[in-house]
Amino acid sequence: MKPVVIVGGGIAGLSAAWELFQKGIPFVLLEESGRLGGKITTARFRGFLIEGAADAFITQKPHAEQLARELGMEDDLITTLPENKKTYLLREGKLNRIPPSFKLIAPLDDEEFLASNLLSEEGKKRLLEEQFIPPRQGGGDESLASFITRRFGPEATTTIAEPMLGGIYVSNPEKLSMQAAFPQYLKMEQEYGSVIRGVRENNRKNPQTKPIFYSLKNGMGSLIERLYTELHEHIRLGGNVVKVDREHRVYLEEGEVIEASQVILATPAATSKAFLQENFPETAELMNELETNSSAVAVFGFNRDQIEFDVSTYGFIVSGTEPTPLLAGTIHSSKFEGRAPEKQVLIRAYLGGHRNPHIPEMHSPEIAEMGLNALRPILGIQGNPLFWRVYNWLENNPMYKVGHIERVKNIQNSLPDTIRLIGSSYGGVGIPDCIRYAREMVRHMVP
Numbered sequence: 001m002k003p004v005v006i007v008g009g010g011i012a013g014l015s016a017a018w019e020l021f022q023k024g025i026p027f028v029l030l031e032e033s034g035r036l037g038g039k040i041t042t043a044r045f046r047g048f049l050i051e052g053a054a055d056a057f058i059t060q061k062p063h064a065e066q067l068a069r070e071l072g073m074e075d076d077l078i079t080t081l082p083e084n085k086k087t088y089l090l091r092e093g094k095l096n097r098i099p100p101s102f103k104l105i106a107p108l109d110d111e112e113f114l115a116s117n118l119l120s121e122e123g124k125k126r127l128l129e130e131q132f133i134p135p136r137q138g139g140g141d142e143s144l145a146s147f148i149t150r151r152f153g154p155e156a157t158t159t160i161a162e163p164m165l166g167g168i169y170v171s172n173p174e175k176l177s178m179q180a181a182f183p184q185y186l187k188m189e190q191e192y193g194s195v196i197r198g199v200r201e202n203n204r205k206n207p208q209t210k211p212i213f214y215s216l217k218n219g220m221g222s223l224i225e226r227l228y229t230e231l232h233e234h235i236r237l238g239g240n241v242v243k244v245d246r247e248h249r250v251y252l253e254e255g256e257v258i259e260a261s262q263v264i265l266a267t268p269a270a271t272s273k274a275f276l277q278e279n280f281p282e283t284a285e286l287m288n289e290l291e292t293n294s295s296a297v298a299v300f301g302f303n304r305d306q307i308e309f310d311v312s313t314y315g316f317i318v319s320g321t322e323p324t325p326l327l328a329g330t331i332h333s334s335k336f337e338g339r340a341p342e343k344q345v346l347i348r349a350y351l352g353g354h355r356n357p358h359i360p361e362m363h364s365p366e367i368a369e370m371g372l373n374a375l376r377p378i379l380g381i382q383g384n385p386l387f388w389r390v391y392n393w394l395e396n397n398p399m400y401k402v403g404h405i406e407r408v409k410n411i412q413n414s415l416p417d418t419i420r421l422i423g424s425s426y427g428g429v430g431i432p433d434c435i436r437y438a439r440e441m442v443r444h445m446v447p
Contacts, residue, residue, distance in 0.1 A: 003027045004446070005250045005260035007241050007275065010038025011431055012423040013266030014227045015067065015438035021231055022070075025446055028258065029231070030239030030250070036228055039396065040431070042221030045387060047341035048301050049219050051348070052391035054431055055332060056080075056213040056220070061432035063439070064223075065214055071226045076218065079211035080314065084334040088316035089118055090324070090378065091159060095309075095316055104164055105152065105185075106130075106199035123155035131196050135189045141402045144181065145173040151195060162320035167327060169429055170295045170397040172354035173320075180404035215336050220431075245279045248418060262418040262445055266438065268292075268396065269425035276415075283414040289407055290425055292395040294360035295327070295352040298371035301386040302345045308380025311345050316378070325351050325359055326374045344386070349375055353397075364390035398425045420445060 004020055006013045009031030020027040035041075041052035057064035068077060088095040096117040099107065107113035107128070114124055130151045136142075148161040157173060166173040169181055178186055188198025216222050228235065240253040248260040265272040273287040304311070315330035327350040333340035340346040349371035352360040359367060368388040375381055401407075408426045415421070420441050427437030 001026055002248075002259050002261040004262045004264065005030065005248075005258055006264045006266055007239075007244075007250065008038075008266030008271075008423065009033075009036040009235065009237075010266060010423065010434075011040055011224070012038075012434045012438040013264070014224065014231070015435040016264050016266060016422060016442050017231050017234065018067070018070075018227060019439045019442040020446070021234070023442075023446060027234055029235045030241055030252075030258075031235065031237050032240045034237050036235070036237075037221060037224035039393065040220050040224055041391070042219030043389070045389070046301070048344070048346050048387075049339045050299050050346070050389060051220055051332070052297060052299075053393065054220055055330070055336070055348075056215040057431040059210045059212060059214055061430070061436070063432040063436040065432075067435055068214075068216070068223060071223070071230065073216065073223070073226060076216045076222060077214050078217050078336060078338075080213050080215075080335055081337060084312045084314060084331075086313040088313065089160070089163070089319060090316050090322055090326070091117070091319045093322075095378065103199050103203070105148065105156070105161055106196045108200055108203055119155055119159055123153060123159070126153035127156045128196070129153075131194045133194070135193055141177050141179040141405070143174055143402050144171075144176040144178055147178050147182075147185065148173070151189070158320040160319075163317040163328065167317060167350075167353075169400060170293060170327070170353040171399045172293075175291075175399060175401045177400045177402045177404040180400040217338060241275055243278050244275050244419065246416070262420075264420050264422060264438075264441065264445075266422045268423065269398065269421075270395070272421055272423075272425075280415060280419075283411060286407070286411045286414055289401075290411075291399040291401060292425075293352075293354055293397050293399055294357055294392075294394045295350065295397055296360040296367050296371075296393065297391040298349045298351065298368050299332075299389045299391070300347045300349070300368075300372060300375070301340065301388075302347065302381065303386065304343045304345055306382050307345060308382070309378070311379075315348075320355070324374050325356050325370050326378075327351060327353050327355065329375060329378070347375065347379075352393075360392050360394050364392065367392070398429060400429075417445070 003026040006029040017029045039053040043050045087098045099112045099116050101108040101112050148157040162173045185195050188195045192198035243251045250258040269290045273284045277284045311331045314335045317328045318326050330348045333346040367390045422438045422441050
């Protein structure tokens, strides 16, 4: 029996493999590099636990938690440290506390929001007027910037929505698709006539009982390690694919050809496009419309007494108007237990994105220096870090432009039902969405 061939060993490819494994369907997973996990990468150094990209997954979408439990990792699930549940917005050079009742873009408590320094007095008043602005007539997609400006005002767009919502996708709010990224807000606008009213009603009906985030005791990389333990007999590292043809033959660089029953491409869109270019030129042409951007994560270890700011916080986001290369900063050792030795602190700085696309192209020491110099006045950092590490994600963040859902539908429909594309380029950038999209695709291909 011919196997299903999965190309790509990130979380999407591994999730598809796990679904096939559960169904007892023969498969082989090919990964070009010598490691699995894609952007999920965890390292240990001098007692610090370092994440190169995602450090957690959202519990509102159950797919990552479900996978962890299926793998017997329920005892490894950890939550954010509740005693440090504070976050800040860097605005006009100062860290301003984000009210606990502020939910991404909508305040649950008017008085608490009005007492904050998130926006100017006029900006706060305009944001609350969202409750009285009638919903847009007619459907269709629109950008995050268009939606937020229309409903909450321009100041809310640049100061709050860009870093808090657009930051999830490391994307330009002028391009980011509402239908693909935040369909729940479009639905609230139509159903409740207001996003604020919708968020408040949902909070009343379904109050938050679970933690917002889960991580894993030994880092997100332990999820990849567990999947490898279960699936290793079906995984080939160093399998460098060069193309796929219409008869489901997968061609490898060294000349080997694998006869597959079905093919699942779980590589970034640009890589998958190269595999399809020769035999599926129409699909490759459509995939030219998919865009990406770059980001970098600079990680630093410090002694606690090197930092003046109270580090009992998860971190901060940065207003789109700030003259800094930073997009955000997290105090990782205050967010999750076991990330730094006692009396030491682990900080992650995020740089690049659409604001500064050149930064991830710089050399790692330059990125580290830039990140450290930007953090110093914000957190009151003295002296040099105990260590630093930089993770560069060049053209590795999919950008869901307006019209993304229809664009992806056209791409998938241009291929035979037996060849499918999965991964963050298509159906969601977070770990839960990558897992969901991959497993749903397998269930569709192999009922």
